[in-house]
Amino acid sequence: MKILYVITGLATGGAEMMLLKVLGRLDRQRFSPHVISLTSLGELAPRIAALGIPVEAVGMKPGVPNLLDFFRLVRKLKRLNPDVVHTWMYHADLLGGLAARLAGVSAVGWCIRNSNLDKDKTKFSTRAVVRLCALTSKWVPLRILSCSEQARQVHVVCGYAAEKMVVVPNGFDLTRFKPDEDARKRIRTELGIEVDTPLVGLIGRFDPQKNQAGFFEAAGVLHRRMPHAHFVLAGQGIDVSNAALMQAAARAGVLAKSHLLGLRNDIPALMAAVDVLASSSYGEAFPNVLGEAMACGVPCVVTDVGDSAYIVGDTGRVVASGDMYGLAAALEELLALHLSEKATLSERARARVAEHFEIGGVVRQYEDFYESLLANAR
Secondary structure: OEEEEEEOOOOOOHHHHHHHHHHHHOOOOOOEEEEEEOOOOOOOHHHHHOOOOOEEEOOOOOOOOOHHHHHHHHHHHHHHOOOEEEEEOHHHHHHHHHHHHHOOOOOEEEEEOOOOOOOOOOOHHHHHHHHHHHHHOOOOOOEEEEOOHHHHHHHHHHOOOHHHEEEOOOOEOOOOOOOOHHHHHHHHHHHOOOOOOOEEEEEOOOOHHHOHHHHHHHHHHHHHHOOOOEEEEEOOOOOOOOHHHHHHHHHHOOHHHEEEOOOOOOHHHHHHHOOEEEEOOOOOOOOHHHHHHHHOOOOEEEEOOOOHHHHHOOOOEEEOOOOHHHHHHHHHHHHOOOHHHHHHHHHHHHHHHHHHOEHHHHHHHHHHHHHHHHHHHO
């Protein structure tokens, strides 16, 4: 079966990394994948190409789509003649789905990876694309894959065709994300802190939805209770050149205790180095960082957005969205646990990922999704 993936872009992000994981484990005896980015190739394109998978870019610019670019995409689809087209993210769902239909492909599947469409957190242009997707969801896609139950519900309320929605969670490689004492020591040496220094992590790109400013509010509260605690942040735009973050850390009184590392390619080591991972987000669908941390045996404290509470289960703590005092209290609670309690929680966190979100089982659900798409198209 020839599957054509159409995605908005291939920069590092949760959706893009999940696509990479799916591509890396897809049964290549049964499926032949090809990837098209609507915009640029981005840093993930070489990693996809290294899997022996063709990857190309249309070169569309942000803003109103250029009709010449759109019809170039249609021609590409006609030339490639895939059995299934699977689009990822709103702009790709709309443009890639329409292009696939014009190219004569009926086995079209969409992919939804967002669960917060609040006006103050989501650009007007994105919300406009979502409305168009809702209108066309009745006839463009045969199936719509959502990475979380919360995202499914939000989009049904927006007008998406409910009967077409299926939920397949994100998946995690337990051989790559695992407890690693050597990595813990190495990262802490890099940060200039002791092995037993309480370390709270926040991993994710700089974005209003991620609420890094709120995280520093919680860090300030925690610092007054546990002045020896440190905070490590990583992700695109998370570095010392980010004036807003530096000011937030300074206001909270934790600038000297904070480490802003920017975009990293050693996330498994970073995850294994922290004692607790925080998620202060206003909106998520299925945040990858939670499963990655839990696979490393790291408990998480999360705001109750998207499927975060479901992912964590009874292995961490959940607070209301925006409750940074609650976030600080929950972080303190986990950091103060006795060593034996920490060990038990660590084991439960990793076991939950193994039971519900192991990447091999998740990819099999994707493969079933493609078989269903093709069967229904026929």
